[in-house]
Amino acid sequence: MTVIAKVSAILDAFGADDRGLGFAELQRRTGLAKATLHRLTGEMVEARLLDRAGDGRFHLSGYLFALGMRASVERSLLEVATPFLEDLYERTHETVHLGLREGAEVVYVAKIGGHRQARAPSRLGGRMPLHATAIGKALLAFAPDPVRAEVLASPLARLAPRTVTSPLILRRQLDEAAATRVTFEAEESAVGIVCVGAPVLDSDDLAVAAVSVAGPATRFRPQQHAGSVKAAAAGIAAMLARRKSSA
Template sequence: MNTVLGKAMTVLSAFTADDHGVGFAELQRRTGLPKATLHRLLTELVEVRLLDRDDSRYRLGRQLFELGMRASVERGLIEVAIPFMEDLYERTHETVHLGVREGTEVVYVTKIGGHRQASSPSRVGGRMPLHCTAIGKALLAHAPDELRTEVLAGPLPRRTPRTITAPGLLANQLDSIVEDGVSFEFEEAAVGIVCVAAPVLDAADRPIAAISATGPITRFRPQTHATQVRAAAAGISATLARRSQIDSTQL
């Protein structure tokens, strides 16, 4: 990306969901940009509020959040999903996630968790590989055949001792997910964390998103909440379909 816009995107993309402030030297290491170029871009990004600067450290600015919330697809999805997520949280009292697929990764678009929520690796705006998360497997199971083939062709990075890295085993799980309507994760993305998820599908059974309930293995039994998670996903799907019909009649 040799254009100014491309270089600016390189800088913004260098921040991760876990960053609370990144110094100049670390940003140069992540971006590979010359010092003078990086300094000029950082100054301009701060001026337009896409970045905030605190002493010598930088973080993504509030303006980015505001722009992101204007994205029509995600905004509409979140507005519809929140009541179902809140209901699922009241039923499970565990962390509830909503995620969408981007390439071969899950992007977490929102989450609800109480005071005792599990310490999971997910962050709003964060990403995880499809193959090692319940949301990811729910999305992958209903994805186009080409994507499933791509993911199963590997590699399947191991994040914990229980991450599924055998393509045949993962393929069998994906087939079961399509049949059962729910997916499970047992300490595959983080040790001590278990999860159950279900896909939010459109009228053609294409995955729009997926919803999950996540908790610590010491107290959460995902199998006992499969019906509730499946119902929440179905409710989001039905509401989105109704909205789509109303919008089409108003055109």
């Protein structure tokens, strides 16, 4: 492994639920030699990529967060999308997401929810399989053909009892989404959560992002908010296109 690969392995060892990792756990997760890990974590602390707490546990640093916010694509997208996401929240008062596709996963780059937001498995910066979420299906329905084909040919992990694991059913859902530009999830990522999503499309009708609203199955009716979600996604797409044309 190169030094960069080792540093990447250390950063990737931190999960979304971690509240710091001790040296032994970090070594277990990375598989790096003790001397190598000791040297690299020290250099990463000096470079502000890691913070070391008083108890010796390591944390991802605030500097890393600042670097992530400088990513031009996400920054521009968030600047454009935020007013639409806030408006969508005011219309629904449920949990609103903005996500990007990375491989066969959706990465959540924005999440807005009030005091009564549903206990959804999504989290800011977290990842979920494309096939198990409405926002992921929106990204997958408008992904390049090779991406869609690869997901459909791969095993579809079951996250909940109602997760779609049949490629035939998923293909049918994606075909419908391609026609309607809206997707739905019925307790497929977690029991009790339902969701509606829509893609943010570029001039080639490929998804650059997707928007969704999720709520508890006991009170949220996704079909009633499909129009609002589609309008928000279309508004974001139009603003991105306007910025691109004026750049």
